[in-house]
Amino acid sequence: MKKIVIVEDDALMREELTDIFGKAGYETCCITCFSNTLKDILSEVGDLILLDLNLPGMNGFDICRQAKRRISAPILVLTSKDQLKDELHALQLGADEYLTKPCPASRLLARVENLLKRFSGREHMLEGDGFLLDYLTYTLYAGGKSILLSEKEGRILEELMRYQGEVVEKEALFQVLWGTREYIDENALQVNMTRLRSALKKVGLRERVETVRGVGYCLGGGEGHEGC
């Protein structure tokens, strides 16, 4: 049973949505407190996020962008903002569908189903800037190609992607790759980093992994944006 996470501040609307999806055979989960919305969304494991943009005291667009970076579930924005520029903005930030209220239940359901279908099999995908990683099999998709990474290569890339734009310390990578820091030669990490870089190069992703001397590594976007 697919689970939908509903992020909507209007209690009445929330009830209606819960009802619609309940009847259609979905499990739902509502976020009702908006003091820590993003964290709450991330901690709920759902198959689709239904997001209102008009949330009390915060920017819905920001939530959309941040959530998209961290989770692989599709985001459907359902909002009363019916301006074209809002739609374009939301889509650009990573929303996968944009519907305006009022919206017939049948359309909503059809679009939800459509999204879920499109994303089926993608539950384990992390999105990077111009590429995708399946972090179960370490399959890397980019530039119309797909290649397999070895476990170590894949695990490194996964970690860098989860903190995209931030610096991941070498210590953290040791922990992730070997579960410990002890008895591991630093060179082992470097060798695997070299291998990852050359794999990335094979699919046209050059110069993505930056070295931060003395600290660790950082996955940058194609060209300078971002920065935590």
Add this chain to the structure above:
Amino acid sequence: MKKIVIVEDDALMREELTDIFGKAGYETCCITCFSNTLKDILSEVGDLILLDLNLPGMNGFDICRQAKRRISAPILVLTSKDQLKDELHALQLGADEYLTKPCPASRLLARVENLLKRFSGREHMLEGDGFLLDYLTYTLYAGGKSILLSEKEGRILEELMRYQGEVVEKEALFQVLWGTREYIDENALQVNMTRLRSALKKVGLRERVETVRGVGYCLGGGEGHEGC
């Protein structure tokens, strides 16, 4: 450069679309003769199909459904049919997006970009009944899981999927796996078939590969439909 296949009977509209996408950096290709539309669509290798539903002398819905079965590119329906039921119908038949005319160029472009992004990395996916196979890396997606198949397992499944519902002869599989029939023990195929089946079972796909005694193997749907 991404290529968009435009299926639209109004010449003026066609010109406008070509212009819009051309300026946005896409390659376009228009189908102008509608005596053999489906075949023409299938023979064009594009990254996205832009489909009008009101085509002379034929049912746009049918085209949508048929095309979806055969190609992996996303289908965007752009039509003047603004009835909700048409939208639902098209989405159900496999359309990936549904927009009604008139549609601002910016919205069209945003949605197209969105679709292309969603489908990037899926160029090498074969669709089965309830599962997907990346036939470059032999990554199998099903039941919310993804696993890697070994080369032989993957190559067998790929072949069976390409002739889904039909019987694939053992001879054909020998050819596909080893490039020849000679000097290969039939048991080698059987062992790999066992391994494939157990891999399928791991992701919840039981009893999919049927044995046709004396002839070969056949990939059936979940339960009885299809048939050569």
Add this chain to the structure above:
DNA sequence: AATAACACTTACATTTTTTGAAAGGTTACC
């Protein structure tokens, strides 16, 4: 129901791939 032909499964040996150690080269910074 006995037989023979075909299909399936498991264990093991061979080959291939992944991985870390070693050694030498390169780069950034004082």
Add this chain to the structure above:
DNA sequence: GGTAACCTTTCAAAAAATGTAAGTGTTATT
């Protein structure tokens, strides 16, 4: 220009994929 940090290549050990072998199960025919 010297030093510390990082990168790269090569090689050997460990892990995974694959075929062989041997035995078991199933089906069709008599």
